[in-house]
Amino acid sequence: MSADYKPVSWTRSKAVYDSVMLVGIVLYLLAFLWIGPRLQSVTLPPDAPTMAMKAYGSCAFLMLTLVLCIGPLARLDTRFLPLLYNRRHLGVMTCAVAAGHLFAVLDWHFAYSPTPPLAALLGADTAFIPFGIFAFLVLLAMACTSHDFWLVFLGPPVWKALHMAVYAAYAAVVVHIGFGALQDARNPTLAIVVMLCTATVCALHLAAARREHRRDTSLATPAPEPPWLVAGRADDIAENRAIVVRPADGEAVAIFRHQGRLSAVSHVCAHQNGPLGEGRVVDGCITCPWHGYQYRLEDGTSPPPFTERIATYRLRLDGRLVLLDPRPNPPGTPVPPLELPA
Amino acid sequence: MSDDNFFIGWARRVPSGLAGFLAGVAFGLPVMAGVLALALSASIDDPGGGAFDWDAGEQTLRGIITPLPYPLLHLAPSVRHPAGHTVLLSGIGKNGADVDAALAGRMVEATGVMLKRGSIDMMQLGDDPGLRAAPGEAALPAPVQLGRWRLVGEICDGKCWTGAMRPGSGIAHQACAELCLAGGLPPVLVTTSPVEGSTFLLLADADGGPMPAALRPLVGARLVLEGAVERRGDLLVLRLAPAGVHPL
Ligand code: HEM
Ligand code: FES
Numbered sequence: 001m002s003a004d005y006k007p008v009s010w011t012r013s014k015a016v017y018d019s020v021m022l023v024g025i026v027l028y029l030l031a032f033l034w035i036g037p038r039l040q041s042v043t044l045p046p047d048a049p050t051m052a053m054k055a056y057g058s059c060a061f062l063m064l065t066l067v068l069c070i071g072p073l074a075r076l077d078t079r080f081l082p083l084l085y086n087r088r089h090l091g092v093m094t095c096a097v098a099a100g101h102l103f104a105v106l107d108w109h110f111a112y113s114p115t116p117p118l119a120a121l122l123g124a125d126t127a128f129i130p131f132g133i134f135a136f137l138v139l140l141a142m143a144c145t146s147h148d149f150w151l152v153f154l155g156p157p158v159w160k161a162l163h164m165a166v167y168a169a170y171a172a173v174v175v176h177i178g179f180g181a182l183q184d185a186r187n188p189t190l191a192i193v194v195m196l197c198t199a200t201v202c203a204l205h206l207a208a209a210r211r212e213h214r215r216d217t218s219l220a221t222p223a224p225e226p227p228w229l230v231a232g233r234a235d236d237i238a239e240n241r242a243i244v245v246r247p248a249d250g251e252a253v254a255i256f257r258h259q260g261r262l263s264a265v266s267h268v269c270a271h272q273n274g275p276l277g278e279g280r281v282v283d284g285c286i287t288c289p290w291h292g293y294q295y296r297l298e299d300g301t302s303p304p305p306f307t308e309r310i311a312t313y314r315l316r317l318d319g320r321l322v323l324l325d326p327r328p329n330p331p332g333t334p335v336p337p338l339e340l341p342a
Numbered sequence: 343m344s345d346d347n348f349f350i351g352w353a354r355r356v357p358s359g360l361a362g363f364l365a366g367v368a369f370g371l372p373v374m375a376g377v378l379a380l381a382l383s384a385s386i387d388d389p390g391g392g393a394f395d396w397d398a399g400e401q402t403l404r405g406i407i408t409p410l411p412y413p414l415l416h417l418a419p420s421v422r423h424p425a426g427h428t429v430l431l432s433g434i435g436k437n438g439a440d441v442d443a444a445l446a447g448r449m450v451e452a453t454g455v456m457l458k459r460g461s462i463d464m465m466q467l468g469d470d471p472g473l474r475a476a477p478g479e480a481a482l483p484a485p486v487q488l489g490r491w492r493l494v495g496e497i498c499d500g501k502c503w504t505g506a507m508r509p510g511s512g513i514a515h516q517a518c519a520e521l522c523l524a525g526g527l528p529p530v531l532v533t534t535s536p537v538e539g540s541t542f543l544l545l546a547d548a549d550g551g552p553m554p555a556a557l558r559p560l561v562g563a564r565l566v567l568e569g570a571v572e573r574r575g576d577l578l579v580l581r582l583a584p585a586g587v588h589p590l
Contacts, residue, residue: 011352016368024372028379036383043391047508051383058382062375079363082349082356108507109518112435113525124517125559184512189385193378280348292350 017086021093028059049108054181056101058190061173063094064139065197068170072208078278081289088146091166095143098136128180131172138169151272160273174198220245223323231255231324234262234317234340242286244277247326253313255322256281256297261337263297264313264324270331271308299334317341392459392505400468402453403429406482407473408574409446411546411553412500412528413439415465416482416575426483428577430464430528430544432457432501436518438526439467449478457505461576462542464504486573488538493568493580494590495533497545497553497561499523503530516562523558531580537571543580550581557587564590 032055037045045051070087073080110117110124121129142163144150151159174194182191220229231245237257244267245253252267254277265286267277274290281287285294285303295302295310302308309332314325317338329335347359356364405417413431417423431439431452451474454467467473499522502510509515511532523529529545537543545553548569568586572579 013349013352013356020368020371024375027372028375031376031379032383036380036386039380039384040386042386042388044389044393044508046386046389050389050507050509051386054386055379055383059375059379062378066371079347079360082360082364083367085349109515110521113521114437115521115524120517120521124520126513126516126520126562128513129517179513181514184387184509184514186387187385189381193382282348282350287348287350289348292352 052104060098072204075208095139131176135169135172228323231322240281242277266311389509426575428575436525488571500528500530519561543578
């Protein structure tokens with residue numbers, strides 16, 4: 001969490017995560033550039049810079065595919081949440097590998113000419129290169145603004161919009177490959193890999209969206225006295241867990257149970273809109289399933305030295321039924337937890 | 343999901359219920375990366391057998407030089423080339439050969455490194471100086487006219503195709519080829535089926551001058567081309583008819 005901004009607040013999980021990704025990248029490049037060429041059936045092997053272009057380009061494409069699969073995978077199966085935890089490092093690494101691709105291209109196709117490489121790149125009137133440039137600029141912008149500092153500086157809506165552009169970048173890369181390398185390819189392997197990747201990204205997003213749609217359309221029923229809503233039965237909330245209540249209008253609300261008391265807070269994490277209601281109470285604090293930001297049950301405020309705040313809500317009991325007032329209190333407003341009768 | 347597999351990134355321990363799953367992912371992802379890399383790398387298309395002949399070092403050839411449509415060196419008949427041999431010339435990098443107008447049609451000595459692909463030879467001229475006037479008779483046999491042809495193929499830059507790059511043709515290489523052509527390197531047509539025994543023709547405009555610049559963006563694409571074919575030594579030249587180039 002953010003008491004101040006450090007370049008990276010390292011944790012053991014992040015170190016392991018980054019190591020696994022780096023091992024994957026190194027293995028990929030070794031297999032592509034060192035072992036693969038021994039299996040090629042060619043008159044003479046492709047030259048080293050072309051091999052480097054292809055190795056880095058395809059590696060960046062596969063990494064971007066993985067980046068885009070992690071979100072829906074984690075929504076469909078919570079065991080994938082740890083992959084989401086440090087996804088931004090994966091994004092930065094993807095940008096670095098794509099930069100390797102760009103430099104290999106600049107240093108070969110756009111070198112040795114009286115025209116300077118960058119001028120030649122921007123002046124190229126090939127159909128597929130502008131799509132590659134667009135995708136790279138998006139990756140670069142995302143990598144440069146991936147730090148939480150930028151999230152706060154730009155504000156969540158701008159930051160989120162910028163990071164949604166990754167989908168445009170992915171589409172652009174698919175076009176880049178389709179209008180470029182695939183125009184020449186006689187062997188279908190690259191085409192098959194690109195199609196499988198694109199199909200997987202689409203299928204996972206559709207599956208996750210369908211599941212979310214089913215959940216989002218199950219709205220809370222109004223109680224006889226407006227504005228109160230029937231949130232559910234107190235006994236249905238497991239210890240240290242939450243149920244999520246979706247009012248007809250307004251944000252979803254998470255109602256947590258901890259030591260025989262109930263507290264209602266926003267379902268939306270102040271960090272990156274993570275689904276707080278899918279989190280847990282750990283050490284007496286609500287803990288976000290995405291990056292582990294924590295909030296106190298009684299006022300929706302992160303414990304010191306942290307300063308994040310989320311909206312709190314009022315609750316009351318009607319027999320064993322829990323009723324919720326769906327109007328949010330300003331973030332950080334203390335609300336005494338609701339005691340459940342023993 | 344039981345409580346003992348709630349993952350908290352900053353926690354020191356991974357929950358026991360998740361450890362096995364995450365170990366599988368940590369092992370499986372790099373293995374999958376390796377397998378995909380092998381599949382993609384091993385299946386790369388054959389880029390052909392063109393290459394620089396660095397091993398032979400700089401060579402010196404004697405012949406008659408003609409500047410149009412692009413500088414060519416015509417070698418006298420020999421045992422290997424009974425009809426004489428026509429060598430394409432280039433400068434260093436993406437630059438055409440720089441030929442002093444005073445040398446046109448004269449006997450010269452050319453020094454440089456050879457590029458070879460099949461029976462096609464190109465010499466990348468060295469720069470101190472690559473071409474020198476040489477004594478000797480300068481008489482060239484007249485080009486042999488082979489009539490009008492309509493051909494299917496791809497315009498390439500003659501240097502990359504001959505071996506400066508592997509692959510040195512196609513759409514993926516298009517921007518590079520355009521820079522080469524802009525630098526004065528000779529455009530060539532690589533046909534899908536042979537013309538008089540060759541799939542390789544040097545391109546010229548209708549009057550025998552350099553290919554019109556407007557055709558450069560078509561490099562790398564599959565085209566239908568019409569024009570007059572002539573043989574100069576052992577090299578075919580296609581003199582493109584005006585408006586004689588169309589996408590396939
Ligand atoms: C910065 C601008 C970019 C330029 C100038 C560029 C240029 C190129 C060129 C010239 C090729 C053809 C190489 C060949 O097949 O021999 C190519 C292929 C490719 N590029 Fe890019 N690219 C750019 C950005 C990207 C990005 C951002 C990605 C992915 C994230 C990417 C992924 C690929 C892939 C997968 C191929 C096909 C490789 C293969 O043939 O196996 N490119 N690119
Ligand atoms: S901790 Fe990042 S979204 Fe909640």
